[in-house]
Amino acid sequence: MDSAVTQVEPLNTDPLASCLQAVFGYRTFRQGQREVIDQVFLGHDALVIMPTGGGKSLCYQLPALLFSGLTVVVSPLISLMKDQVDSLKQMGVAAAYLNSSQSREASQQIFQQMHRGELKLLYVSPERLLMDSFVERMQALHISLFAIDEAHCISQWGHDFRPEYAALGRLRQLFAHVPIMALTATADQATRQDICQRLGINPYVLLTSFDRPNIRYTVAEKLNAANQLRQFIQAQNGNSGIIYCGSRRRVDEVAERLRLQGYKADGYHAGKTQEERGDIQERFLKDQLDIVVATVAFGMGINKSNVRFVVHYDIPKSVEAYYQETGRAGRDGLDAEALMLFDPADIGRVRHLIEQAEPGPQQQVEFHKLNTMAAFAEAQTCRRQVLLHYFDESASEPCGNCDICLDPPKRYDGVEDAQKVLSCIFRLQQKFGINHLIEVLRGSKSAGVVDRGHDKLSTWGIGKDKSHEFWLSIIRQIIHLGFASQDITRGSSIKLNPQARAVLKGELPLLLAEPRITLTTDVKRRGNSRAPLNYDRKLFARLKLLRRSLAEELDVPPYLVFNDATLAEMAAMLPTSPGEMLAVNGIGETKLKRFGDEFLDEISDYLAEGS
Numbered sequence: 001m002d003s004a005v006t007q008v009e010p011l012n013t014d015p016l017a018s019c020l021q022a023v024f025g026y027r028t029f030r031q032g033q034r035e036v037i038d039q040v041f042l043g044h045d046a047l048v049i050m051p052t053g054g055g056k057s058l059c060y061q062l063p064a065l066l067f068s069g070l071t072v073v074v075s076p077l078i079s080l081m082k083d084q085v086d087s088l089k090q091m092g093v094a095a096a097y098l099n100s101s102q103s104r105e106a107s108q109q110i111f112q113q114m115h116r117g118e119l120k121l122l123y124v125s126p127e128r129l130l131m132d133s134f135v136e137r138m139q140a141l142h143i144s145l146f147a148i149d150e151a152h153c154i155s156q157w158g159h160d161f162r163p164e165y166a167a168l169g170r171l172r173q174l175f176a177h178v179p180i181m182a183l184t185a186t187a188d189q190a191t192r193q194d195i196c197q198r199l200g201i202n203p204y205v206l207l208t209s210f211d212r213p214n215i216r217y218t219v220a221e222k223l224n225a226a227n228q229l230r231q232f233i234q235a236q237n238g239n240s241g242i243i244y245c246g247s248r249r250r251v252d253e254v255a256e257r258l259r260l261q262g263y264k265a266d267g268y269h270a271g272k273t274q275e276e277r278g279d280i281q282e283r284f285l286k287d288q289l290d291i292v293v294a295t296v297a298f299g300m301g302i303n304k305s306n307v308r309f310v311v312h313y314d315i316p317k318s319v320e321a322y323y324q325e326t327g328r329a330g331r332d333g334l335d336a337e338a339l340m341l342f343d344p345a346d347i348g349r350v351r352h353l354i355e356q357a358e359p360g361p362q363q364q365v366e367f368h369k370l371n372t373m374a375a376f377a378e379a380q381t382c383r384r385q386v387l388l389h390y391f392d393e394s395a396s397e398p399c400g401n402c403d404i405c406l407d408p409p410k411r412y413d414g415v416e417d418a419q420k421v422l423s424c425i426f427r428l429q430q431k432f433g434i435n436h437l438i439e440v441l442r443g444s445k446s447a448g449v450v451d452r453g454h455d456k457l458s459t460w461g462i463g464k465d466k467s468h469e470f471w472l473s474i475i476r477q478i479i480h481l482g483f484a485s486q487d488i489t490r491g492s493s494i495k496l497n498p499q500a501r502a503v504l505k506g507e508l509p510l511l512l513a514e515p516r517i518t519l520t521t522d523v524k525r526r527g528n529s530r531a532p533l534n535y536d537r538k539l540f541a542r543l544k545l546l547r548r549s550l551a552e553e554l555d556v557p558p559y560l561v562f563n564d565a566t567l568a569e570m571a572a573m574l575p576t577s578p579g580e581m582l583a584v585n586g587i588g589e590t591k592l593k594r595f596g597d598e599f600l601d602e603i604s605d606y607l608a609e610g611s
Contacts, residue, residue: 019065020058023091025566025588030055032206037063040145040179045203047151047196048183051212052327053305056183057084059206060147064121065093069142070114073123074168075149079281081123083303088121090560092590097123114141126164135174143178146171148199151182152320155194157365160321172200185327186320189392210323210391211399214330215338217383218403219376221476222343223469223517225313226257232311232339233263233291239308240284243293244325246314246346254313255293265291268298285557287548296321305332305563312340317350318369319376319390332565342377344476345492378480380409380513414512415503417463417474418483422500424459425484430495433486437494438463438471473515481510535572539606543567546602550595561595562586574603 016037020026036046036059050056064071075081081097088095096110096119113119114137128134148154153165171180182195182203196203220228229243245251248269255267266280266289277298283289285304292298296316310329316322322340330336347370354366372390379386384399398405424441439446440454443461454460463471475494478484483500486492502508544558544567551558562570566586575581581596582589 015066016062019062021582022589023065023093024058024062025091025582025584025586025591027583027585030058032208033059036181036204036206039204040181041066043177043179045179045199045201046181047192047201047203047205048181049187049192049205049207049210050183050185051208051210052185052324053212053331053333054185054208056149056185059183060145060181061088061093061121063145067120067144069144070117070119071121071145071147072129072138072143073121073147073149074126074129075123076125076153076162076165078125079278080149080303081125083285085121085123086556087303087560090556090591090594091588093121094119095121095123098128099125111137117142126162126168130164130167130170139174143175146175146178146180148180148182150184151195152184152187152191154182154198155187155191156362157188157190157194161362166198169198169200186324186391188320188390210388210393211384211395212327212330213399213401214333215326215336216401216403216406217326217338217387219340219342219379219383220403221473221516222341222346223472223515225341228341229254229311229313230261232309232337233258236309236337238290240287240304240306241291241309241311242298242307242325242328243291243311243313244316245293245295246350248295250313251293251295258291258293263291264289265293268292268294270295285559286551287558296325303331304328304557305559305565306334307331307336308334309337309339312338315340315342315346315350315377316373317354317366319372319387320369322373322376323387323391332559332563334564334568340377344374344378344480345486347374348486380404409513411511412514413510414474414477415506415508415510417512418478418503418510419506420459420462421471421475421478422483422496422504424457424462425494425496426504427457427459428454431490431493433492434472434475434494437475438468441471442466442468467517469517470515474512477512535568536574536606537571539574539603540567540571542602542606543570543599546598550598562591562599570599570603574607576600576604576607 016034020029032050033055036048039046040060040063046059048056048059060071060073073084075084078099078101081099085095085097096113098107098110110119110122114122148168150160153160153162154168155161180199180201182199182201187195192205222228233241243254245254248271251267251269255265258265266283268277268280280289280292281298284292307329310326312322312325316325326338329338350370351367354363354370357363357366376383376386376390382398382404383402385395388395400406420441421437424437428437428440436448439449440457440460441463443464445455449455479486479494482497483503484494484496487495503510547558547561547567551561563586566584569584573580573584575584578592578596578600581587581592581600587596
């Protein structure tokens with residue numbers, strides 16, 4: 001194993017800054033990183049709350065290189081461990097992981113490296129870490145730090161509680177003098193307190209902004225989901241993305257439809273074998289697959305930096321889950337999109353699933369989280385403000401980079417349309433659901449309408465000038481405003497509420513939102529992005545091709561060579577010497593030695609062709 005940087009020789013009086021530049025290729029620390037690393041060197045515990053892509057890993061990876069002992073990282077997924085270790089190895093760092101997928105011989109080899117002091121970072125699962133035999137082995141070693149990644153799994157208030165994580169509180173008793181660092185991207189106040197209590201730590205807390213300004217948040221009413229998705233993906237120009245669905249069946253349907261439309265897409269869920277899931281993940285990481293359609297089983301282990309969009313085809317169960325899943329887009333800091341297709345009926349379906357669980361505190365937590373997710377989806381104010389306020393972060397100004405800010409809902413006098421809907425509900429004797437109601441409004445001659453004589457009603461066809469999607473949106477708004485409601489116990493039939501009388505009599509002014517039948521994809525973005533303002537797009541495309549060929553030779557994902565943000569900076573700065581190349585963010589000394597010549601040659605050739 002390459003252990004070239006296990007002993008970092010500082011080039012100046014600041015070994016942390018030297019290591020940051022030489023190994024990781026960054027000129028400066030991001031907000032809070034330096035402070036938390038300093039605290040760890042003082043032997044203090046730490047709780048690090050940073051958004052996905054915000055630089056959490058560096059908070060333990062950099063000190064691990066300067067500590068004399070071993071840093072043990074607790075990670076929940078095999079894929080997450082592998083991805084982190086592969087990335088570290090590309091930078092010349094001596095790192096390894098232990099998990100159930102390895103052979104006994106491979107595990108023994110790693111144990112030997114541990115005992116010989118050849119490793120700086122070791123990634124393990126919580127179950128492995130707390131096995132008596134492994135604890136005994138660690139007690140014979142010099143452990144410098146425990147880093148617990150995805151620490152929200154410790155708390156019952158978190159959105160992904162795991163009992164094996166809750167047992168990590170034993171670390172404080174077993175290794176009283178070893179500092180513990182807990183890290184997560186998603187933890188509200190209750191979850192943060194619970195993490196500290198269960199781990200028995202009184203830590204230095206780094207709480208940076210939850211904001212991901214490069215992600216544009218859009219929530220669209222789910223009207224014709226298949227067409228809406230096709231329209232959105234067409235606008236993505238072949239970029240890489242993840243589509244989350246609420247069921248395995250939906251995953252398979254959407255993936256198949258995308259393949260028929262000519263996209264390189266595949267479905268990922270727990271119904272597939274471990275080999276199939278591993279193959280899909282590998283192809284996605286290596287840019288051989290553009291789109292993964294998945295249940296929530298996919299993603300926690302994905303460190304792919306160039307995911308440009310995340311779609312929620314169905315509503316997530318919590319704001320934390322939504323935040324974490326959308327956070328898989330744009331980890332490189334470049335512009336990214338997060339689209340959610342929202343059908344209010346989905347809330348009822350998810351609530352029904354929660355009701356099947358055993359009653360108790362955990363069920364109440366899930367109901368609360370679902371209600372806050374519904375409030376986010378239905379909000380008519382800046383999406384980012386709603387998100388940040390949920391995590392107790394103040395945001396006084398609208399963000400300018402969400403659907404509400406970029407294309408505010410337009411209102412119109414909706415009294416006449418509402419009267420048409422309410423009158424039709426009354427004529428149908430409050431016994432039918434939304435689809436039948438729309439068929440009658442639009443003058444359908446379907447068997448279901450004609451056989452019941454509903455084509456003879458006075459309200460038949462009074463809305464034929466508007467589309468099915470238009471009336472679907474109006475009916476949902478009328479329900480949302482409390483003039484009508486759906487009776488789930490009677491086949492979701494629509495009933496009039498007492499408040500409807502005033503609308504029918506014209507006694508109440510009523511402003512409704514104009515239904516958005518198509519997605520807005522051409523509005524200008526006002527968010528912050530880490531991309532240079534001006535970079536040469538042609539050169540950027542050539543550098544991506546070079547990166548892909550190098551990655552294929554090494555059999556690694558392309559972003560482990562350089563991520564898109566680094567390539568964009570190259571295409572802006574046009575470095576022509578090793579010294580200039582080192583000034584590009586994301587290029588350290590190991591990567592310069594490994595890949596620098598090829599990229600310098602490509603840039604020189606490009607400049608020569610243009611001169």
